[in-house]
Amino acid sequence: MNKFIIIGGGIVGLSVGKTLLEKYPNAKITLLEKESELASHQTGNNSGVIHSGIYYTPGSYKAEFAKAGSKSMREFCLQNNVKHDICGKVIVATSEAELPNLQALYKRGLDNGLPVTLLEEAELKEKEPHVNAIKGIHVPTAGIVDYKDVSLKLGELIVQKGGEIHLNQEVKTIHEHDDGVVVDTNETTFHGDCLINCAGLQSDRIAKMAGYEIDMKIFPFRGEYFYLKEDKHHLVNNLIYPVPNPDFPFLGVHFTRMMNGNVDVGPNAVPGFKREAYNKLSFNMKDFFEIITYPGFWKMGMANYKEGMEEVVRSFSKKLFVKNAQQLIPEIRENDLIVAPAGVRAQALKKDGSLVDDFFIINGKNSVHVCNAPSPAATAALEIGKEIVENIVKVKENVSV
Numbered sequence: 001m002n003k004f005i006i007i008g009g010g011i012v013g014l015s016v017g018k019t020l021l022e023k024y025p026n027a028k029i030t031l032l033e034k035e036s037e038l039a040s041h042q043t044g045n046n047s048g049v050i051h052s053g054i055y056y057t058p059g060s061y062k063a064e065f066a067k068a069g070s071k072s073m074r075e076f077c078l079q080n081n082v083k084h085d086i087c088g089k090v091i092v093a094t095s096e097a098e099l100p101n102l103q104a105l106y107k108r109g110l111d112n113g114l115p116v117t118l119l120e121e122a123e124l125k126e127k128e129p130h131v132n133a134i135k136g137i138h139v140p141t142a143g144i145v146d147y148k149d150v151s152l153k154l155g156e157l158i159v160q161k162g163g164e165i166h167l168n169q170e171v172k173t174i175h176e177h178d179d180g181v182v183v184d185t186n187e188t189t190f191h192g193d194c195l196i197n198c199a200g201l202q203s204d205r206i207a208k209m210a211g212y213e214i215d216m217k218i219f220p221f222r223g224e225y226f227y228l229k230e231d232k233h234h235l236v237n238n239l240i241y242p243v244p245n246p247d248f249p250f251l252g253v254h255f256t257r258m259m260n261g262n263v264d265v266g267p268n269a270v271p272g273f274k275r276e277a278y279n280k281l282s283f284n285m286k287d288f289f290e291i292i293t294y295p296g297f298w299k300m301g302m303a304n305y306k307e308g309m310e311e312v313v314r315s316f317s318k319k320l321f322v323k324n325a326q327q328l329i330p331e332i333r334e335n336d337l338i339v340a341p342a343g344v345r346a347q348a349l350k351k352d353g354s355l356v357d358d359f360f361i362i363n364g365k366n367s368v369h370v371c372n373a374p375s376p377a378a379t380a381a382l383e384i385g386k387e388i389v390e391n392i393v394k395v396k397e398n399v400s401v
């Protein structure tokens, strides 16, 4: 076996390509991406944070891969001259009511083996003078990077090592046979020994094309941002996060200093009716129909009706968004914020209405499918790549390249 076809030119697919070529230098790698550029979806439209791993259940893939991934991402950036900054972050409680969850998060950080410290109000003010908080956690291993830069570098390395990247190739059908896979795109046909599905927002559809019915569907959650106006950048030194709602996989609207010098405020998490919907009102009949006929959508909706509606209303009201942001930095005013481009998260939703919390990868006959790789998958991408290559070894015990 020496021909691998990777679907998806986001950071996960690119990391798989790089890792495969490191392990099997003679392998033939073909990466197919439907857009005209790499990193056009989640990877190129995110917060750019190198997460430390504080939030995730100890022992989960997310916890392990974020911790190891933040280290490997930093090493990759150092080795390849990708600009990044391990600036650290604070997670802050703004009221007494948030203290138990802050304390639980601190304990989780320690359980995950992270060098976190609790900060009192005065210590917090030294790090972030404009923040309104009574207590916080300092996470020194968190940082920032532009994941598009990381992806372009990964792409460069793949091509240097003899791999092929084909842009504008949308995979339309897949036939998996006993001895390999045949993949048809909008333009041509590719033959391989093994397929790796890293299609993000389309990963469940690609798995289905290859003949795998999984008890989950990708549900899109749009994350909307505002930029802080330049004359207000002094309000934020690095990264300021609220205490998250432990019932949801999202971190709450936060302030992020970006590598390009901007300060982003967001993202929220608005349930969407289109998978690649970067505007509030974009709509796609196929996506919409698929969502409303999926029992998991209604079950999730009924269980989280109040939170879902609040997100939708806040999405249409800048006033409410600003009110939320003011909980962390009271000095922010409505005209300090300028609308910025949104991102869309690919979050797997099960038929019973529960969100799949951890990364989720399945092995097929001659294929591996990354079915759930939400945040912190950009941070963890290099570790996910290694895990997938291990899975390929399990799928094809006779890898011989």
Ligand SMILES: Cc1cc2nc3c(=O)[nH]c(=O)nc-3n(C[C@H](O)[C@H](O)[C@H](O)COP(=O)(O)OP(=O)(O)OC[C@H]3O[C@@H](n4cnc5c(N)ncnc54)[C@H](O)[C@@H]3O)c2cc1C
Residues within 6 Å of the ligand: 007, 008, 009, 010, 011, 012, 013, 032, 033, 034, 035, 038, 039, 040, 041, 042, 043, 044, 045, 046, 047, 048, 049, 050, 051, 169, 170, 171, 172, 198, 199, 200, 201, 202, 222, 223, 267, 342, 343, 344, 345, 346, 373, 374, 375, 376, 377, 378, 379, 380
């Ligand atoms: C708003 C937001 C904020 C986030 N913030 C962070 C953060 O700060 N830190 C962090 O670690 N993570 C963050 N994440 C998560 C992170 O961005 C994703 O987990 C990660 O980028 C997933 O990478 P991917 O390669 O799996 O998916 P993607 O980047 O979405 O790539 C999938 C690719 O597959 C291609 N594709 C799909 N279907 C086909 C087809 N039929 N044929 C060919 N190609 C196809 C798509 O065009 C796409 O390029 C955030 C995500 C969002 C949306």
